[in-house]
Amino acid sequence: MAWFPKFLNIWPAIAAAAIAIPALLVLYFLKLKRREMPVSSTLLWKKAIQDLQVNAPFQKLRRNLLLLLQMLLLILLLLALSRPITNYKPGAGKTSVLLIDRSASMAAKDCNGHSRLDEAKKRAKDFVSTMDRHASAMVIAFDDRAEAVQQFTEDVNKLKQAIDGIQQTDRLTKLKLAYQLAEAQIAYIPEQNRPNQPLPDVWIYSDGRVSDAQDLSIRANLNYDMIGTPEAGNIAVVALSAKRNYENPTKVQVFARLADYGPKPITAQVQLSVGIPNTDHPEQDDFTVRSIADVSLMPERWTDEQRDKAEKEQGLQRKDSVEFNIDLATAATLKVEQMHKDGDALADDDVAQVVVPPPKPLSVLLVTDGNWFMERLLNAPSLKLKNPQVMSPSSYEAKVPTDFDVIIFDRGYFPKKLPPAGNFIYLGSVGPGLKIKPVQENGKNVILEENSVLDWRREHPILRGLSLGKIGIARSLKLDVPTDSEILVDGVKGPLMVLHREGRSTHLILAFDILDTDWPNGRPSFPVFWYNALQFLAVGSDLDIRQSLEPGATPRIPRANLLRAGGDLKQIKLIGPEGTTNVPVLPTGDFALPALEKVGVYSTDPPIPQFERIAVNMLDPNESNVAPIEHAPGNPTIVSASTTGQKSRLELWWWIVACAALPLLLIEWWVYTRRVHL
Amino acid sequence: MTIATERKSGLLLDPQFMARLDQLDIMSRKLLTGKMKGERRSKRRGQSVEFADYRNYTIGDDLRFIDWNIYARLDKLFLKLFLEEEDLSLYLLCDVSKSCDFGNPNKALYIKQVAAALSYIGLVNYNRVNVVAMADGIVAETGGMRGRRRVPQMIDFISKLEPSGESHFADACKRFALAHRQKGVCVVLSDFFIKDGFEHGLKYVASGKYDLFCVQTLSPQEIEPDLQGDLKLKDIEDSDMAEVSITQPLMKQYKANLNAYCLALKDYVTRRGGTYLFSSTAVPFDTLVLNYLRERGLLG
Numbered sequence: 001m002a003w004f005p006k007f008l009n010i011w012p013a014i015a016a017a018a019i020a021i022p023a024l025l026v027l028y029f030l031k032l033k034r035r036e037m038p039v040s041s042t043l044l045w046k047k048a049i050q051d052l053q054v055n056a057p058f059q060k061l062r063r064n065l066l067l068l069l070q071m072l073l074l075i076l077l078l079l080a081l082s083r084p085i086t087n088y089k090p091g092a093g094k095t096s097v098l099l100i101d102r103s104a105s106m107a108a109k110d111c112n113g114h115s116r117l118d119e120a121k122k123r124a125k126d127f128v129s130t131m132d133r134h135a136s137a138m139v140i141a142f143d144d145r146a147e148a149v150q151q152f153t154e155d156v157n158k159l160k161q162a163i164d165g166i167q168q169t170d171r172l173t174k175l176k177l178a179y180q181l182a183e184a185q186i187a188y189i190p191e192q193n194r195p196n197q198p199l200p201d202v203w204i205y206s207d208g209r210v211s212d213a214q215d216l217s218i219r220a221n222l223n224y225d226m227i228g229t230p231e232a233g234n235i236a237v238v239a240l241s242a243k244r245n246y247e248n249p250t251k252v253q254v255f256a257r258l259a260d261y262g263p264k265p266i267t268a269q270v271q272l273s274v275g276i277p278n279t280d281h282p283e284q285d286d287f288t289v290r291s292i293a294d295v296s297l298m299p300e301r302w303t304d305e306q307r308d309k310a311e312k313e314q315g316l317q318r319k320d321s322v323e324f325n326i327d328l329a330t331a332a333t334l335k336v337e338q339m340h341k342d343g344d345a346l347a348d349d350d351v352a353q354v355v356v357p358p359p360k361p362l363s364v365l366l367v368t369d370g371n372w373f374m375e376r377l378l379n380a381p382s383l384k385l386k387n388p389q390v391m392s393p394s395s396y397e398a399k400v401p402t403d404f405d406v407i408i409f410d411r412g413y414f415p416k417k418l419p420p421a422g423n424f425i426y427l428g429s430v431g432p433g434l435k436i437k438p439v440q441e442n443g444k445n446v447i448l449e450e451n452s453v454l455d456w457r458r459e460h461p462i463l464r465g466l467s468l469g470k471i472g473i474a475r476s477l478k479l480d481v482p483t484d485s486e487i488l489v490d491g492v493k494g495p496l497m498v499l500h501r502e503g504r505s506t507h508l509i510l511a512f513d514i515l516d517t518d519w520p521n522g523r524p525s526f527p528v529f530w531y532n533a534l535q536f537l538a539v540g541s542d543l544d545i546r547q548s549l550e551p552g553a554t555p556r557i558p559r560a561n562l563l564r565a566g567g568d569l570k571q572i573k574l575i576g577p578e579g580t581t582n583v584p585v586l587p588t589g590d591f592a593l594p595a596l597e598k599v600g601v602y603s604t605d606p607p608i609p610q611f612e613r614i615a616v617n618m619l620d621p622n623e624s625n626v627a628p629i630e631h632a633p634g635n636p637t638i639v640s641a642s643t644t645g646q647k648s649r650l651e652l653w654w655w656i657v658a659c660a661a662l663p664l665l666l667i668e669w670w671v672y673t674r675r676v677h678l
Numbered sequence: 679m680t681i682a683t684e685r686k687s688g689l690l691l692d693p694q695f696m697a698r699l700d701q702l703d704i705m706s707r708k709l710l711t712g713k714m715k716g717e718r719r720s721k722r723r724g725q726s727v728e729f730a731d732y733r734n735y736t737i738g739d740d741l742r743f744i745d746w747n748i749y750a751r752l753d754k755l756f757l758k759l760f761l762e763e764e765d766l767s768l769y770l771l772c773d774v775s776k777s778c779d780f781g782n783p784n785k786a787l788y789i790k791q792v793a794a795a796l797s798y799i800g801l802v803n804y805n806r807v808n809v810v811a812m813a814d815g816i817v818a819e820t821g822g823m824r825g826r827r828r829v830p831q832m833i834d835f836i837s838k839l840e841p842s843g844e845s846h847f848a849d850a851c852k853r854f855a856l857a858h859r860q861k862g863v864c865v866v867l868s869d870f871f872i873k874d875g876f877e878h879g880l881k882y883v884a885s886g887k888y889d890l891f892c893v894q895t896l897s898p899q900e901i902e903p904d905l906q907g908d909l910k911l912k913d914i915e916d917s918d919m920a921e922v923s924i925t926q927p928l929m930k931q932y933k934a935n936l937n938a939y940c941l942a943l944k945d946y947v948t949r950r951g952g953t954y955l956f957s958s959t960a961v962p963f964d965t966l967v968l969n970y971l972r973e974r975g976l977l978g
Contacts, residue, residue, distance in 0.1 A: 046920050
């Protein structure tokens with residue numbers, strides 16, 4: 001019913017009609033009962049009536065044709081009073097910029113079976129068709145980037161081709177870059193720099209779900225065309241995490257949270273599948289369903305009151321998260337998929353995947369002259385370390401082993417060499433050649449006596465849940481900490497624990513030897529600290545579950561991992577949902593993969609440690625929320641032309657008066673003067 | 679008096695009135711040629727006793743009319759001419775359409791009484807009297823009658839005329855003019871409420887061959903309508919309706935229109951050499967006949 005006009009002033013018009021129409025009818029119904037009187041001839045009477053009719057307006061009421069005409073006239077005037085409007089789309093202005101959203105949410109198929117991007121393209125092409133001969137327009141496609149797919153041109157065919165060429169992506173939506181690009185392009189038009197020049201038109205074809213709405217502003221005549229329908233349903237996996245149990249690494253816990261962005265509450269099944277690499281094609285996974293759970297979702301658009309009401313009146317129980325516990329002794333890809341596909345507008349967020357490496361204990365090297373506490377700690381079964389080794393400083397200097405995940409330098413031993421990459425923990429010492437170094441006076445390290453803990457970063461993963469306040473420290477190094485290092489524990493006289501990253505290595509520096517403190521003596525924070533520290537340093541190592549990336553991410557592969565995959569790699573084959581791409585490898589430095597545009601699992605060939613498989617998931621509530629926003633992103637005053645037509649509406653009352661009421665009045669006057677029935 | 683009461687009494691003219699009518703004769707302002715010998719001076723030269731003129735003798739003229747005295751004096755032959763006396767044709771066109779059956783006194787009765795009086799005068803004076811009843815055409819006609827002995831027949835014919843039908847005045851006049859080529863005095867007795875216009879009919883009888891008299895007869899109810907309130911006026915002739923609310927301005931307008939209508943009729947008739955006479959039925963018809971028609975020169 002888009003053609004049907006809306007009425008801005010409907011209630012006053014209805015009220016006026018309720019009074020005026022019955023009043024007019026009553027005038028007719030109350031027509032006098034006339035007494036019949038014979039006369040010799042009505043000739044002179046009718047002449048007299050006609051002569052008097054101008055002065056006797058109610059004589060007109062006797063003629064039904066006139067009543068009909070008057071009624072029509074009255075209705076038309078009342079209709080005009082109600083200010084009908086229609087969604088008139090004004091044509092393109094002299095200078096227009098078309099911003100077309102191609103983000104993930106535009107893949108929703110809620111526009112009569114077509115995707116939102118198709119609809120946006122169609123509307124944009126319709127708009128371009130209305131351009132005057134000397135009007136120019138440009139086309140920008142945006143997701144979390146902005147790309148000028150067509151510069152300013154007066155060629156309508158070129159514009160249409162550019163619009164047709166826009167491809168769907170799985171990326172998030174950010175509009176700021178598109179605005180900046182549009183402003184920059186507009187600034188190139190010489191006419192726009194003249195004073196008193198009308199602002200160019202900027203048309204946004206989008207569902208309005210942008211993540212940077214707060215930062216938006218543009219100096220242009222902004223128009224917004226909302227794409228999509230509020231009735232579209234979508235169930236999305238909005239969060240997924242998986243972790244191995246550190247105590248029992250073959251156990252994997254998977255948590256998933258789902259959300260219903262449609263208008264109705266829905267009960268859906270969630271399926272967990274485990275993908276094992278295919279023996280013939282290792283880059284592909286063979287999935288088998290391992291578990292199924294139910295979720296009961298309430299629409300996210302509902303208010304708390306609506307949810308409470310639904311719970312009370314319909315007995316709905318909200319359950320929007322699921323937890324799976326499975327045994328997984330090998331590397332695998334876990335896939336969580338919601339199975340309620342009926343009426344689901346967006347498919348990309350129905351699935352989320354995570355890559356689980358094989359359970360592999362951490363390998364740790366302790367370089368010490370002998371430390372009973374540390375040796376006992378590393379051998380504690382709860383840490384599940386893989387063959388922790390102890391090495392004397394001299395042995396270490398001779399060999400400089402590179403195959404350990406973490407190396408601990410104990411008892412104030414300052415190592416002279418370090419492996420090219422790795423994780424290092426120093427107890428009362430600092431590695432060679434680092435930006436962080438001990439403060440020296442007269443060629444000797446400055447030792448701080450009787451230091452104690454002043455404060456610590458309680459929220460840091462290494463120190464989470466620890467109480468360090470009462471640790472007494474007899475001697476500690478005075479450290480010269482660079483500004484880009486994180487001070488985790490601050491002492492009264494200087495920093496006590498610093499996390500320093502340099503090159504491809506991570507260094508956790510404790511300014512004191514633990515034997516110079518009372519920390520190991522029965523304090524529970526001591527083993528917990530080591531557990532945390534080792535796990536933290538293992539982040540990104542093989543023990544950790546791989547992070548999933550958002551579409552468009554460009555993962556950075558450290559050189560060390562490349563070296564581990566093979567010393568002289570010239571190129572890497574990247575296999576993903578888009579197909580296979582050969583990526584050349586630079587001879588030096590870290591290496592960044594090209595943007596992973598599509599949701600799914602990418603694999604590298606040859607497999608690069610930690611990057612054998614990379615899961616790309618949407619997991620973005622903003623993109624999954626398919627309910628379109630009716631006003632322009634970041635500007636609530638501009639309402640979509642396709643919903644209310646406020647910006648592009650056409651008031652019809654003037655047309656009713658001019659094209660219908662006035663001719664009708666003339667006809668009525670003609671009928672009146674014709675005196676046919678008198 | 680309605681037509682019904684008139685028929686009961688059987689009298690359109692009472693004897694005393696008829697005796698007074700004996701004194702009168704139909705007058706014509708024109709010298710018209712008649713059809714037969716009569717008592718009316720004719721345009722023709724004839725054999726009456728009244729000298730008219732001389733003319734030169736031509737061979738073949740009757741020698742009896744040569745003026746021998748002139749011959750004796752001038753030695754030339756002149757013929758004496760005398761005026762001819764012929765009869766006069768009197769046409770009485772009576773409107774008997776339904777619209778005349780209205781008013782108190784009734785217009786139709788009044789018209790019939792006037793027609794009876796005029797026809798009586800005509801017959802008594804040896805004029806050729808022809809009464810033509812008009813409604814939707816010519817509905818009845820006496821044909822030419824002469825002489826006193828035709829009076830009962832004439833009165834009977836007139837008294838039997840019954841108002842009915844619509845008025846097709848133009849059609850009736852046309853047919854009358856085509857059928858009666860004999861010149862004479864033509865008296866039209868009607869209310870002249872003719873919706874398609876009296877002009878279309880009168881043009882046939884206002885030509886030179888008739889000495890035209892138009893007597894417009896209206897009832898007092900038409901001249902001064904005694905109406906009040908909201909009325910649906912029904913035309914008794916064609917059942918046409920007019921819804922009116924009687925107001926002072928409407929009455930004023932009606933009277934003005936009536937006056938203008940009568941004036942238009944009078945103007946039309948007089949312009950064509952005819953005579954117009956307005957009469958209300960409230961005026962006794964004998965007054966009309968004995969006074970007004972005499973004053974206007976129809977009777978003498």
